[in-house]
Amino acid sequence: xxxxxxxxxxxxxxxxxxxxxxxxTLRTLFxxxxxxxxxxxxxxxxxxxxxxxxxxxxxxxxxxxxxxMLTGILVPTSGVVRxxxxxxxxxxxxxxxxxxxxxxxxxxxxxxxxxxxxxxLLRAIYGIPPTRYRANLDHFxxxxxxxxxxxxxxxxxxxxQRMRGDFAAAMLHDPRIVFLDxxxxxxxxxxxxxxxxxxxxxxxxxxxxxxxxxxxxxxxxRLCRRIVLIDRGTLVYDGEIDALRDRYxxxxxxxxxxxxxxxxxxxxxxxxxxxSHAGDVWRLRFDRRTxxxxxxxxxxxxRYRVSDLSIEEPELESIIRRIYLEGYSEAMxxx
Amino acid sequence: xxxxxxxxxxxxxxxxxxxxxxxxxxxxxxxxxFTNVGSLVVRxxxxxxxxxxxxxxxxxxxxxxxxxxxxxxxxALLMSLVLELDGTRQIRDRIREGSIATDLMKPISLPLxxxxxxxxxxxxxxLLIVPALIVSLLIVHIDVxxxxxxxxxxLSFLLGYLVNFLLNFLMNCVAFWxxxxxxxxxxxxxxxxxxxxxxxxxxxxxxxxxKIVLALPFAAIYSTPLLIYxxxxxxxxxxxxxxxxxxxxxxxxxxxxxxxxxAQRRVVVQGG
Numbered sequence: 001x002x003x004x005x006x007x008x009x010x011x012x013x014x015x016x017x018x019x020x021x022x023x024x025t026l027r028t029l030f031x032x033x034x035x036x037x038x039x040x041x042x043x044x045x046x047x048x049x050x051x052x053x054x055x056x057x058x059x060x061x062x063x064x065x066x067x068x069m070l071t072g073i074l075v076p077t078s079g080v081v082r083x084x085x086x087x088x089x090x091x092x093x094x095x096x097x098x099x100x101x102x103x104x105x106x107x108x109x110x111x112x113x114x115x116x117x118x119x120x121l122l123r124a125i126y127g128i129p130p131t132r133y134r135a136n137l138d139h140f141x142x143x144x145x146x147x148x149x150x151x152x153x154x155x156x157x158x159x160x161q162r163m164r165g166d167f168a169a170a171m172l173h174d175p176r177i178v179f180l181d182x183x184x185x186x187x188x189x190x191x192x193x194x195x196x197x198x199x200x201x202x203x204x205x206x207x208x209x210x211x212x213x214x215x216x217x218x219x220x221x222r223l224c225r226r227i228v229l230i231d232r233g234t235l236v237y238d239g240e241i242d243a244l245r246d247r248y249x250x251x252x253x254x255x256x257x258x259x260x261x262x263x264x265x266x267x268x269x270x271x272x273x274x275x276s277h278a279g280d281v282w283r284l285r286f287d288r289r290t291x292x293x294x295x296x297x298x299x300x301x302x303r304y305r306v307s308d309l310s311i312e313e314p315e316l317e318s319i320i321r322r323i324y325l326e327g328y329s330e331a332m333x334x335x
Numbered sequence: 336x337x338x339x340x341x342x343x344x345x346x347x348x349x350x351x352x353x354x355x356x357x358x359x360x361x362x363x364x365x366x367x368x369f370t371n372v373g374s375l376v377v378r379x380x381x382x383x384x385x386x387x388x389x390x391x392x393x394x395x396x397x398x399x400x401x402x403x404x405x406x407x408x409x410x411a412l413l414m415s416l417v418l419e420l421d422g423t424r425q426i427r428d429r430i431r432e433g434s435i436a437t438d439l440m441k442p443i444s445l446p447l448x449x450x451x452x453x454x455x456x457x458x459x460x461x462l463l464i465v466p467a468l469i470v471s472l473l474i475v476h477i478d479v480x481x482x483x484x485x486x487x488x489x490l491s492f493l494l495g496y497l498v499n500f501l502l503n504f505l506m507n508c509v510a511f512w513x514x515x516x517x518x519x520x521x522x523x524x525x526x527x528x529x530x531x532x533x534x535x536x537x538x539x540x541x542x543x544x545x546k547i548v549l550a551l552p553f554a555a556i557y558s559t560p561l562l563i564y565x566x567x568x569x570x571x572x573x574x575x576x577x578x579x580x581x582x583x584x585x586x587x588x589x590x591x592x593x594x595x596x597x598a599q600r601r602v603v604v605q606g607g
Contacts, residue, residue, distance in 0.1 A: 068436065071439075071440050072439070072440075073436055075600055092439065093442040093444075094442070096440055096441055096442040096443075097442045099440065101437060101440050106432075106433065106434055106436075106437060108434075110356065110360070112360045112363055113356060113359070117356065117359075120352070121349075121352050121353070121356055124348045125349045125352075125441055125442065125443055127341060127345045127348065127349075
């Protein structure tokens with residue numbers, strides 16, 4: 001049985017119509033005109049226990065709304081949602097025992113208190129048995145290297161330290177499912193890697209199910225095999241990242257450095273187009289289904305003197321960007 | 336699927352912990368604690384000057400001596416040290432910044448959380464009453480009634496505290512619909528200070544108006560305990576006075592339950 005299941009999940013927000021201008025503002029005060037905004041439009045998905053899934057989409061796609069319905073703080077307009085056998089919005093508090101949440105932009109630690117006191121409070125909130133609390137605290141203190149700042153007030157922690165604290169806080173009660181919302185936002189590369197390593201490790205060692213919402217696709221590439229892509233409230237892709245890359249990553253980029261004594265005005269190569277150039281470095285984009293890399297390289301080498309070249313695989317980011325910009329169906333069509 | 340029955344002790348543990356945390360959190364704002372006492376002293380001095388000047392024009396209106404009024408005023412200001420704390424203001428702040436979402440993702444009752452947090456705050460600020468009382472004694476002489484009156488006052492104060500908490504809670508819950516509660520709160524705060532008898536004893540209000548204000552819920556917060564303290568409400572009237580406070584408490588509690596239920600269904604989290 002899937003641990004998380006939604007069927008035709010919909011959420012429509014109703015808001016007062018606001019009119020521009022002073023007259024409009026006055027009319028808004030008394031108006032009862034509403035407009036409906038569809039945030040999530042019929043999302044159906046199923047996650048198995050122990051999966052680590054990237055849930056991605058552009059701003060306003062409906063990611064947060066979905067997560068809020070899964071955590072039980074928003075009531076769906078229609079559709080079915082089940083999390084570990086519970087209906088979250090009907091059993092919010094019981095559901096809360098099964099889940100953990102980490103928000104990169106919003107700490108759930110107590111600002112004025114030393115980190116350890118937030119943990120103590122969580123122990124009381126979740127009624128964590130003392131032995132398990134002790135074991136988890138020791139384990140997380142070690143793996144997240146929190147020893148040096150356990151007694152520091154949260155407001156004095158660096159962002160990286162605070163995030164580590166937030167992760168420990170979300171997992172002290174051994175949740176079966178953890179929702180991560182932009183967990184690495186604003187972190188430096190080292191801190192990012194530490195967090196990613198921690199997520200991978202908890203997923204591997206404890207079998208915790210993770211749903212990772214992020215705009216940093218490096219997180220997703222590093223951690224997830226499966227992604228669920230949502231756009232304008234609708235689910236547009238649900239499957240393995242590799243499959244997405246194979247199907248939609250149809251373009252490659254050849255980066256060439258020329259060693260011409262005089263600079264070239266334009267570089268023309270049959271089957272490839274100039275994407276950009278800076279000085280003697282040219283970026284040529286080609287469709288790997290119509291022309292092979294070998295042919296493009298030969299055509300370049302035949303006409304120009306080349307000092308260096310390399311081929312770039314499309315990054316997940318550029319594939320996703322294309323889907324955001326062109327829509328899913330057009331991105332599917334041959335370019 | 337885990338379905339653990341929890342003992343009452345385990346169920347209460349988080350709320351005791353919340354109160355303890357609020358207590359130590361408030362203690363970190365030392366400056367605020369001292370300015371509160373300072374502000375109280377200034378207000379007491381001003382009130383003393385005003386009442387003394389008024390009494391010079393008209394001795395003992397409504398049969399209340401200047402000395403009784405000053406006692407009333409001083410006790411009212413000391414009560415305000417804890418009654419002016421609004422532990423539920425967090426509701427509004429947390430709705431505006433969106434952190435109400437993470438609160439709701441915890442297996443706790445949020446109204447009880449805000450209540451225990453408020454109690455923790457109150458307990459710390461209640462400690463201030465001692466130094467504030469000592470300083471107040473330098474400005475005015477305060478009558479101390481016999482123990483049974485003090486006990487009646489304490490019970491009434493406690494009931495007033497609960498009514499005040501629920502009034503604040505209801506006020507802050509408005510933010511679930513409007514996100515902003517400043518205007519509503521300012522209005523209710525002024526009304527409750529004036530109509531609750533914090534500034535002027537309600538027995539100074541004329542005729543019918545006095546009957547109306549005494550029947551309003553605001554009277555249950557300041558006026559009832561204070562009138563018990565100064566003896567305007569005699570021991571024979573205690574039961575009726577407490578009864579009215581309990582009545583308002585029940586009305587507000589029911590109203591809060593309804594509002595909270597509706598609010599939970601319409602959480603609109605800001606941003607994200």
